[in-house]
Amino acid sequence: MSTVNYYKEEFGEDYRTGVCDYITDEKIESILADAKKPDPKEVKRIIDKSLKLKGITPLEAATLLQVEDEALIDEFLEAARQIKEKIYGKRLVVFAPLYFANQCINNCAYCGFRKDNELVHRKKLTQAEIAKEVEAIEREGHKRLLVLTGEAPNTDLDYLIEGIETAYSVKTEHGGEIRRINVEIAPLSREDFKKLKAAKIGTYTCFQETYNRKQYQKLHHSGPKTNFEWRLSVMDRAQDAGIDDVGIGALFGLYDYKFDTIGMLLHAEYLDQKYGVGPHTVSVPRMNPAAGTPLEEIPYPVSDEDFRKLVAVLRLAVPYTGMILSTRESAEMRNELFEHGVSQVSAGSRTTPGGYDHKGDNKEDLAQFSLHDLRPIDEVITGIAKDGYIPSFCTACYRLGRTGKDFMDLAKPGKIQEFCRPNAMLTFKEYLEDYGTEISRKYGEECLTNLMADLKADNPKLAANIADKLAAIAQGEHDLYL
Structure with a gap:
């Protein structure tokens, strides 16, 4: 079945309604146009409003994104620090990504896993290999996993669920175990999301990559991922299937960072209004080069200054959400952004199937993208503690049912x-x-x-x-x- 027909089967003939009409290029461009030339008094009003932990509107966020005055930028960077600590305190959640496979039928111009990449060595972990990976991860101290895989027929949902069951079953010395698995995979139907929910996952995450439809089509050349609407509506299907903790994200650098930040905020606003539950997490990766891709340069590079700005604005706009930063960023940038909104980080990461059990396999011909923070987990943990933060491996909320609206009722007022x-x-x-x-x-x-x-x-x-x-x-x- 084609993805278009699949989409119609899920939503009926009028399959472009809902989120697909709520988030449009024209709407985002209009918001950014209305927020040009921000007035300093208005900027200060927005900052003061944000400190009440109620969030700010996409238009107010767009105003802050276009501030160039360094003193004003410093003010909302400081506000982001205060808001993060009021909601989550000084804790930083630590997790490990685990790639089950790098096979994929999509041709995304920026991804090392793309179908036509002849430089990448394809690998799909067996269940025994998944167990070995999990053993290695547990022996580094991790308790939380993010499971990822490419989109391919032989890495279907049944394979993924079996792998999740395998990962949960692995026990090592010192009480080593995985207590919660979050998942970042291609969009599913409602029925498949019900199966995924039964596998006892935590958060389901899916990046829109870019919210600009024209740029999205330019970058996604073939495969199911070319269907922008099917991807954008994925969280509706997840929520309808009972997965009430969802994570959204954009790959910054594919398009103008202001546009994609507002796209994410409209997405968060839509979910909050429709389900009473905003995104449990937002992810803020910057594009890194990958071998064997046609993009020789990042289309819309995001400077460090603009990256700090967008992280802080997201924290002000959606104060309740967990903000995830990966090892794509340098240790120095990660340490700085802990202060300005980031609350979850990967550590000791491998982006290759088999990269934990066989560390020598963590090489470019297997990887999805390049990494910058290559420190082992204990060094990351030490740095976090030295800076006055507390590394957290906690999974209690998932296991005690503090998810979805129950979690938001605690997170939004800062009680979490x-x-x-x-x-x-x-x-x-x-x-x-x-x-x-x-x-x-x-x-x-x-x-x-x-x-x-x-x-x-x-x-x-x-x-x-x-x-x-x-x-x-x-x-x-x-x-x-x-």
């Missing part, structure tokens, strides 16, 4: 950190006991001591409870959470 901070402390203590090195334990224990002092001042009863659990973890207990 009542769980985030203590659970981060507990999972970080586990990491230090089981996998930490001398240096990460040194800075990690200092971090926990400081956090415990803050917790005692804020909530002595909770602090006593967490102190008992930290002591139990030191004695070998695992998987303690609130």
